[in-house]
Amino acid sequence: MNLIVIGIGLIGGSFAKDVKKIHPDTQITGIDKSEEHLEEALQLGLIDQKGDYTSLATADMVFVSIPVNALVKELPKILDSVGDDTVVIDTGSTKELICAAVENHPNRRNYLACHPIAGTEFSGPSAAINGLYHGKTNIICEVEKTAFKLQERALELFQGMNMRIRYMNPSAHDKHIAYVSHLSHISSFMLGKTVIEKEKNERDIFDLAGSGFESTVRLAKSSPDMWTPIFEQNKENVVESLEEYIQNLETFKQLLLDNAYENVHQEMNNTNRIKQILKGIPLTKS
Numbered sequence: 001m002n003l004i005v006i007g008i009g010l011i012g013g014s015f016a017k018d019v020k021k022i023h024p025d026t027q028i029t030g031i032d033k034s035e036e037h038l039e040e041a042l043q044l045g046l047i048d049q050k051g052d053y054t055s056l057a058t059a060d061m062v063f064v065s066i067p068v069n070a071l072v073k074e075l076p077k078i079l080d081s082v083g084d085d086t087v088v089i090d091t092g093s094t095k096e097l098i099c100a101a102v103e104n105h106p107n108r109r110n111y112l113a114c115h116p117i118a119g120t121e122f123s124g125p126s127a128a129i130n131g132l133y134h135g136k137t138n139i140i141c142e143v144e145k146t147a148f149k150l151q152e153r154a155l156e157l158f159q160g161m162n163m164r165i166r167y168m169n170p171s172a173h174d175k176h177i178a179y180v181s182h183l184s185h186i187s188s189f190m191l192g193k194t195v196i197e198k199e200k201n202e203r204d205i206f207d208l209a210g211s212g213f214e215s216t217v218r219l220a221k222s223s224p225d226m227w228t229p230i231f232e233q234n235k236e237n238v239v240e241s242l243e244e245y246i247q248n249l250e251t252f253k254q255l256l257l258d259n260a261y262e263n264v265h266q267e268m269n270n271t272n273r274i275k276q277i278l279k280g281i282p283l284t285k286s
């Protein structure tokens, strides 16, 4: 297979690693706006060679893993250049604006809208890991708009990586993901900010940071370059989820002020249900 990865960072690099494992004879070409990342990807063996959009016409598969604002701009150009038999897969963490950007493109049938629910808080080619997608869910949107033969090619590869597939429309995806992913990131960023501002002496934070703080604040290490455009594109859903979250924080604060410890206990007891809900979900985010 002739695979092109556009954006050879954590998501693209991990995909390249898994594809090489399943199909060792795959030729992988990397395209990236960062020359440094491309060079690093070559050194790490994630890609076999560097390329540009002129290589797109002969690719069997193009995997586009660049920030969501870049996706909206680049995806139409990528579809302009692909061959009839090329499947273009994106991995953007939002889906509504990205799908709308190519809605009427003459090569819309070449595009499969995806969001693999897999990742870590790190970025760039050096963050790429083996088996990132194993057991993870891949959300696919508007599958009926992709040519059947091209869907099949992509699905076969996802199955080879042991991914679970969920079909969703772009607007439902963006609404649900605002709660389970985007809100978690804001919550983690603002928890980190609150503690940093309070504990001006960073040594104390480091010494006292038990696993609770470390694990809750993990997502605050994520890249602002990636997350700002996600929050921008999904602003309405994110603001709605934030309002509900802030209301819950206010309620919890008021219960403490009122010395209503039975209710405090009850709030936490009700939320313990999360244990059953999350049972069986493989570790690592996003």
Ligand code: NAP
Binding pocket: 006, 007, 008, 009, 010, 011, 012, 031, 032, 033, 034, 037, 065, 066, 067, 068, 070, 071, 074, 091, 092, 093, 094, 115, 116, 117, 118, 119, 120, 121, 122, 123, 124, 125, 127, 223, 225, 226, 230, 285, 286
């Ligand atoms: P990443 O590690 O930062 O890699 C993205 C790469 O794309 C970087 O090398 C970046 O270069 C490059 N790039 C940026 N704009 C480009 C453009 N216009 N053309 C070519 N290359 C460009 O990011 P990532 O974590 O892999 O995320 C990639 C995509 O997957 C995003 O859409 C994100 O929403 C989605 N996603 C991420 C996760 C996660 O947990 N990280 C999970 C699921 C989906 P520079 O660094 O120089 O900008």
